[in-house]
Amino acid sequence: MTSGVVGVTSGVGLPRVLEPVGVLPQAAWRLDARAELAADEVRVRVSRLNLDAASFRQLSVKHGGDGAAVRAEVLEIVGTRGKMHNPVTGSGGMLIGVVEEVGPESLLPVKAGDRVATLVSLTLTPLVIDDGLAGWDGLSEQVPASGHAILFGRSVVAVLPDDLSPELALAVFDVCGAPALVDRVVRGYSGDVSVTVLGGAGKSGSLALTAARLAGARTRAVVVSEAERSMVIDHGLADRVAVVDARDPVAVAEAFETPATVTVVCVDVPGCEHGAILATAAGGTVIFFSMATSFSAAALGAEGLAADVTMLVGNGFVPGHAAFALDVVRRTPAVRALFEARVSAH
Amino acid sequence: MTSGVVGVTSGVGLPRVLEPVGVLPQAAWRLDARAELAADEVRVRVSRLNLDAASFRQLSVKHGGDGAAVRAEVLEIVGTRGKMHNPVTGSGGMLIGVVEEVGPESLLPVKAGDRVATLVSLTLTPLVIDDGLAGWDGLSEQVPASGHAILFGRSVVAVLPDDLSPELALAVFDVCGAPALVDRVVRGYSGDVSVTVLGGAGKSGSLALTAARLAGARTRAVVVSEAERSMVIDHGLADRVAVVDARDPVAVAEAFETPATVTVVCVDVPGCEHGAILATAAGGTVIFFSMATSFSAAALGAEGLAADVTMLVGNGFVPGHAAFALDVVRRTPAVRALFEARVSAH
Numbered sequence: 001m002t003s004g005v006v007g008v009t010s011g012v013g014l015p016r017v018l019e020p021v022g023v024l025p026q027a028a029w030r031l032d033a034r035a036e037l038a039a040d041e042v043r044v045r046v047s048r049l050n051l052d053a054a055s056f057r058q059l060s061v062k063h064g065g066d067g068a069a070v071r072a073e074v075l076e077i078v079g080t081r082g083k084m085h086n087p088v089t090g091s092g093g094m095l096i097g098v099v100e101e102v103g104p105e106s107l108l109p110v111k112a113g114d115r116v117a118t119l120v121s122l123t124l125t126p127l128v129i130d131d132g133l134a135g136w137d138g139l140s141e142q143v144p145a146s147g148h149a150i151l152f153g154r155s156v157v158a159v160l161p162d163d164l165s166p167e168l169a170l171a172v173f174d175v176c177g178a179p180a181l182v183d184r185v186v187r188g189y190s191g192d193v194s195v196t197v198l199g200g201a202g203k204s205g206s207l208a209l210t211a212a213r214l215a216g217a218r219t220r221a222v223v224v225s226e227a228e229r230s231m232v233i234d235h236g237l238a239d240r241v242a243v244v245d246a247r248d249p250v251a252v253a254e255a256f257e258t259p260a261t262v263t264v265v266c267v268d269v270p271g272c273e274h275g276a277i278l279a280t281a282a283g284g285t286v287i288f289f290s291m292a293t294s295f296s297a298a299a300l301g302a303e304g305l306a307a308d309v310t311m312l313v314g315n316g317f318v319p320g321h322a323a324f325a326l327d328v329v330r331r332t333p334a335v336r337a338l339f340e341a342r343v344s345a346h
Numbered sequence: 347m348t349s350g351v352v353g354v355t356s357g358v359g360l361p362r363v364l365e366p367v368g369v370l371p372q373a374a375w376r377l378d379a380r381a382e383l384a385a386d387e388v389r390v391r392v393s394r395l396n397l398d399a400a401s402f403r404q405l406s407v408k409h410g411g412d413g414a415a416v417r418a419e420v421l422e423i424v425g426t427r428g429k430m431h432n433p434v435t436g437s438g439g440m441l442i443g444v445v446e447e448v449g450p451e452s453l454l455p456v457k458a459g460d461r462v463a464t465l466v467s468l469t470l471t472p473l474v475i476d477d478g479l480a481g482w483d484g485l486s487e488q489v490p491a492s493g494h495a496i497l498f499g500r501s502v503v504a505v506l507p508d509d510l511s512p513e514l515a516l517a518v519f520d521v522c523g524a525p526a527l528v529d530r531v532v533r534g535y536s537g538d539v540s541v542t543v544l545g546g547a548g549k550s551g552s553l554a555l556t557a558a559r560l561a562g563a564r565t566r567a568v569v570v571s572e573a574e575r576s577m578v579i580d581h582g583l584a585d586r587v588a589v590v591d592a593r594d595p596v597a598v599a600e601a602f603e604t605p606a607t608v609t610v611v612c613v614d615v616p617g618c619e620h621g622a623i624l625a626t627a628a629g630g631t632v633i634f635f636s637m638a639t640s641f642s643a644a645a646l647g648a649e650g651l652a653a654d655v656t657m658l659v660g661n662g663f664v665p666g667h668a669a670f671a672l673d674v675v676r677r678t679p680a681v682r683a684l685f686e687a688r689v690s691a692h
Contacts, residue, residue: 008599008624012651022619024595093469118382120650129662154652177649249370278354288641290658295634295641295659303523303662304372304466304502305358312642313634313657316649 005025008165011040011153018082025124025152031082032149033126039105040153044116045098046127049143055086055093056141067138070197074143078129080227085123093141094173098164103255108157117173118134118149118164119322124289126150133163148280158322167343169326176325177316179211182264184318185285188213189261193217196260197320198246199267200238201228203342204289206265209237210335215285220256222246224267235334247271252301264289265314273297274305282308288313352616357386357499362472364428371498373471376426378471379496385451390443390462390512392473396516397439400485401432407608408434413484420489424475431469438468438486440519441495442512444457454503454568458605463512463519465502465668466493472496480487504668513689514682516671521692522671523662524635525557528610530664532561534609537564542606542625544586546591549576549688550635554610556674556681568592570613582682593617599624611636620651621641628654635660 002337016032025031037043051059051074063069078084084092085220110116118125122139129145151157158192162171180341186193194210200206200221209219209232221238223229224245232241242255246267252275253259259281265272270292277298280286286309298311317322362378371377378690379454383389397405397420409415424430428439445460456462475490497503504522506515519554532539541558545551546567555565555578565582569575570591578587588601592613599605605627611618616638623644626632632655634644644657665668675682 007603008605009596012624022594022596026647026653027620047690120652121646124650156649156652208647231665248368249373250355250360250368257353259354274373276456278358280363291645293641295639295644296637298641298659299637299662300467301372302659303502304470305370306466306502306663307661308655308663309661311659313644313648313659315653315657316645317652317654319654 008100013152015125016150016152019171020214026121029081031126032083033128035102035128035148037150039103040107041103042099042106042108042110042151042155042157044097044118044146044151045093045100046095046129046145046149047098049084049095049122050093051141051143051144052086052089052091052093054089054120055091058086058089070138071136071194075129075133078127078262079292083122083125083127086200090123092125094118094122094170095125096160096170097149100148105153107150108155110159114158116157117160117170117221118151119158119173119176139303152166156317163327164326165269165328165343168339171203171343172207172297172325172329173208173322176321177314177318178204178266179207179328180321180324181287181312181314182208182211182262183215183324185262185287185312186212186217193261194220194258195264196211196222196256197238197260197264198222198252198272198276198319201232201267202266203339205264205266206235206237206335206338207325207328208266208289210332212262214328214331220260222252222255231324232329235338237334249274249278252276255279262282262287270294271297274301277302277307277309277311279303280307280309285310285312287312287314320339359470359498362498364462371530372467375427377472379428379474381474383447383496384450384451385449386453387499388445388452388454388456388493388501388503389447389451390441390464390497391446392441392443392475392491392495394443394491395430395439395441395468395491397430397487397489398432398437399487400435401437401439402647404432404435416484417479417482421475421479424473429468429471429473435666437470438471440464441471442506442514442516443495446494451499454497454501455500456503457506461506462503463516464497465504465519465522502663507672510672511689514685517549517685518553518671518675518678519668519687521553522611522667523660523664524550524610525553525674526664526667526670527633527660528554528557528608528660529561529670531608531633531658532558532563534611535557539607540566540604541608541610542566542568542602543584543610543612544568544598544618544622545611545634546579546587548612549685551585551610551612552681552684553671553674554612554635556678558608560677563608566606568601570596581684583680587674593623594622595620598622600624606630608633611639614638620647622649623648623653623655626653629654631658632659633658
């Protein structure tokens with residue numbers, strides 16, 4: 001196999017697509033997961049899969065909690081599709097492992113022997129499992145596994161740090177696009193910048209708040225309960241906190257006396273678009289990180305409210321985002337403690 | 347009635363919401379459409395409604411093309427809801443009329459006697475019809491009507507120009523957010539800027555291309571057919587043209603040798619996100635104007651492709667957008683001819 005494709009689509013894995021031919025790996029029904037590498041590829045020896053929560057839940061419910069049946073179906077999906085791409089939920093997850101071989105033309109920042117986590121979805125990652133998942137009981141999203149996975153030229157992978165537990169690092173990587181993009185957006189404004197984060201008590205929300213503060217902004221959190229308010233206050237995550245239903249546009253808009261320069265939506269429930277728009281000052285920016293965001297609700301909402309705000313689709317990829325997010329956690333003991341508590345609670 | 351609400355939510359029409367109380371006018375089931383004005387409101391004497399195409403189609407199909415039945419249902423909707431908000435499609439349309447009264451605290455740029463078009467949706471515009479739509483046969487989206495409509499403090503309204511026909515002006519207003527936002531984004535880059543417009547032959551696409559060129563960018567159009575290619579070339583809308591299916595990410599990415607600084611999606615079909623992302627250079631911007639855009643496909647696609655691109659939800663409101671779009675048309679005879687041909691074909 002050669003890299004085969006040059007130019008704009010180089011490095012996105014097209015030569016690994018078996019059917020239908022010509023689509024991107026994520027859209028493909030079946031990938032070629034053979035171990036032999038193209039010049040810009042990297043092979044990882046897999047040690048664990050982290051299944052996407054929606055995917056695991058669907059499988060577990062389908063099989064009535066029968067772990068052996070869940071395990072058999074995961075093996076069947078990977079065997080059939082050459083990737084762990086749940087055909088019902090459309091979701092995947094990520095994996096950790098050790099770099100086994102690096103193609104001579106790879107530009108990924110890894111070398112053989114590095115312990116890494118993939119930051120692109122399993123839905124586009126060629127994967128072979130060779131241990132029958134014998135070490136997994138099928139009862140958890142955490143799947144001990146042996147096998148190999150392929151990374152493309154344009155893949156995203158992070159080396160696991162020595163000073164933080166893998167579990168902590170993975171929890172941070174899972175939301176690492178948020179702090180990096182918030183940092184970039186906040187630094188694009190000058191003068192007095194205020195940032196409101198809807199869902200400020202969650203994983204991405206707490207990192208977004210912390211990144212905003214480190215970038216010099218005043219920070220405000222909107223949370224859903226008194227318990228979350230206490231948590232935000234106890235950890236000093238934000239300068240101000242309001243307990244408000246993020247789906248109530250009027251309540252969100254009136255949670256603080258003045259609109260924010262930047263509003264960040266980290267609440268994974270539908271219907272938060274209009275509140276975020278109303279809560280943002282003219283000339284400000286709304287960053288939507290929630291996958292529950294409705295494109296049309298955002299577009300038509302801003303138009304209907306005559307709101308001159310820039311609305312960003314929260315891109316989970318910003319160059320250097322994984323290292324940036326780890327650095328935010330290292331620099332902020334309260335956030336590190338928060339993530340450690342979350343990880344150990346699982 | 348007084349304006350009632352001050353601060354962040356002032357001017358969005360909350361006092362006009364009858365049920366459920368506390369939601370925004372667009373989300374409301376029923377609005378108060380009484381003629382009496384709050385201090386920041388404006389009343390328009392309606393002369394015509396332009397129903398949203400999806401709404402009219404649904405009504406027409408439902409009633410088997412029976413115009414009288416369609417008319418009766420429109421009257422019933424407006425009578426029940428206090429606005430022309432199709433409960434099935436969720437869509438509305440816009441209206442034209444003459445300003446009848448301006449509240450003393452209104453900041454809208456209109457005065458009594460101005461012939462205006464509303465640029466916010468009928469789904470949030472209080473409306474009373476008082477002629478039973480006697481002048482309408484129920485067979486077209488263009489609805490001659492008599493009645494009144496209410497504009498809020500933060501509404502968007504444009505005065506119809508004297509030098510362009512109302513039909514032409516409305517066709518331009520319908521897509522006027524696109525050229526203004528493209529202009530703003532292109533001018534945010536320095537040096538050599540290239541802009542690719544997916545759907546460059548359509549109304550918003552042709553204005554986006556023209557605005558990009560007027561802002562100094564090199565322009566490239568992706569169109570769906572040879573007929574559209576000829577049209578783009580004959581009217582000189584773009585420097586280069588490619589005939590490609592916008593849903594095919596690989597084909598879109600490879601349509602031109604180099605990625606674009608800015609890619610604008612004006613194709614109203616699902617599945618154009620990944621091609622637009624792939625076709626955009628690192629550090630570039632994708633502007634999604636299509637209501638068929640999937641938020642999650644865009645967010646996950648950019649992440650999966652490790653694409654460092656800024657993705658904008660195409661906000662239909664940019665201050666001055668209506669006047670800007672008319673100016674683009676006036677300055678570009680070929681575009682004006684194109685819009686005139688479209689309008690007269692209807």
